[in-house]
Amino acid sequence: MNKNSIRKIAITINTNCIECGKCIEVCPMGVLTCENNPPVSKKPVVFDPEVCISCGHCIAVCPRNAINHNQLLLDDFQEISSMQKLDWDQFILFTRQRRSIRKFNTRPVPIELLDKILKESTRYSPTGHNRQMTEVMIFEGEYLKSIRDEINNTIIRFSNYLSYIRIFSKKIESVWRSMRSFRNMIESGMDPSTRNAPVAILFTADKRIKESEVDATILSYHTLLSAEILGLRSCYFGALINALPYSRKLRKLIKLSSHQKLVCGLLLGYTNIHYNRLVSRKNINLKVMKEL
Ligand SMILES: Cc1cc2nc3c(=O)[nH]c(=O)nc-3n(C[C@H](O)[C@H](O)[C@H](O)COP(=O)(O)O)c2cc1C
Structure with a gap:
């Protein structure tokens, strides 16, 4: 369900259409289709616009601006003059030098920068059925500190509890050891929960919607x-996701609605840590299926 779906979708083809058939080829839902079956021409006709997912492919592919869609503005579709080719080696270097930071410094992150990222980049991510419904929350300052303190309290509580029952299984023993380690970090003044990050961004899904x-x-x-x-x-802010089921206080702080689920979070900031080497990883576990 799209926010816009309150208004009925209306699509018309204007007289600029040269019947090239490109809109028919790219329409994922078959809303733009051929007049006759089997087709005698590539003239598009509109079939059940209610199932249109407003992906805008028809508008982006049309060479003559012949598509009018009542929920999409032509002006929002910036023209591509020449496709800038990204350098592969630079891209690989960029993705392989990214590291999960475990000690952010005190330099603040301006909210304008987050706004820029979300507005100019994040919102162009693909979503299933072109839903565009992911809710994003930003936590910073005292609010984030309260979240950090409660995650730390939860770790300590959990570690105490597990110390009594760890004898029952190897799995419990192993979780307890991790908790004990985090507890040691907390007691020595480190921050295993938010890694001293000044900002956290959370991404939520709607439990009622498959794939959200x-x-x-x-x-x-x-x-x-x-x-x-x-x-x-x-x-990534897995510490929060893991602690959430065990702390009512955390759930109160995050204020999710009854149908919302916290999927993941990111801690963002700057660091003084400098890595001398790129990320190393195992090979992808790959299975190729071709012959039946
Ligand atoms: C879903 C997810 C949750 C994570 N949660 C945490 C976390 O709570 N704390 C942390 O320090 N790192 C967390 N990480 C970072 C992983 O430990 C890290 O990606 C992995 O060790 C590889 O290291 P790299 O990201 O530096 O290459 C998380 C990563 C993912 C993908």
Whole structure:
């Protein structure tokens, strides 16, 4: 469901149409289709506009601006003059030098920078059915400190609890050891929860909508890469996702509505840490299926 879906979708083809058939080829829902079946020409006709997902492919592909869509403005579709080719080596270097930062410095992140990232980059991420419904929340200052303190309290509580029951299984023992380690960090004045980051961005999904968690995840990585290009460093905020089910106080602070689910979060900021080497990873676990 799109916000715009309150208004009925109306699509018309104007007289500029040269019947090249490109809009028919790209329409994912078959809303722009051929007049006859089998087709006798490439003249598009509109079939059940209610199922249109407003992806705008027809507008972007049409060489003559012949498509009028009542929910999409032609002016919002910037013309592509020549496609800028990105250098592969630079791209690989860029993605492989990204690191999850475990110690941000005190340099603040201007809200204007986050606004720029979300407005100029993140919102262009793909979403299933072109939903564009992921809700993004920004936490900073005292609010983020309260979240940090409560995650730390949850770690300590959890560590105490697990110390009694760790004897029951190897799995519990292993979780307890991680918690004990985090607890040691907290007690020595470190911040394993928010890594001293000045800002956290959270991405939420609608529990009622299939695949909306995937949308949120894609938006988060798009945001992460965009932030890195602008010199911001990042770390996924799994500590919050993991602590949330165990703390009512955290859930109160995050203020999710009953149908909202927190999918992932990013900690953003700057760091004084300098890495001398790129990321190393295992090979992708790959299976290719071709012959039946
Ligand atoms: C879903 C997810 C949650 C994560 N949560 C945390 C976290 O809570 N704290 C943390 O320090 N790192 C977190 N990380 C970072 C991973 O530990 C990190 O990506 C991995 O160790 C590889 O290191 P790199 O990102 O520096 O290449 C998370 C990463 C992902 C993808």
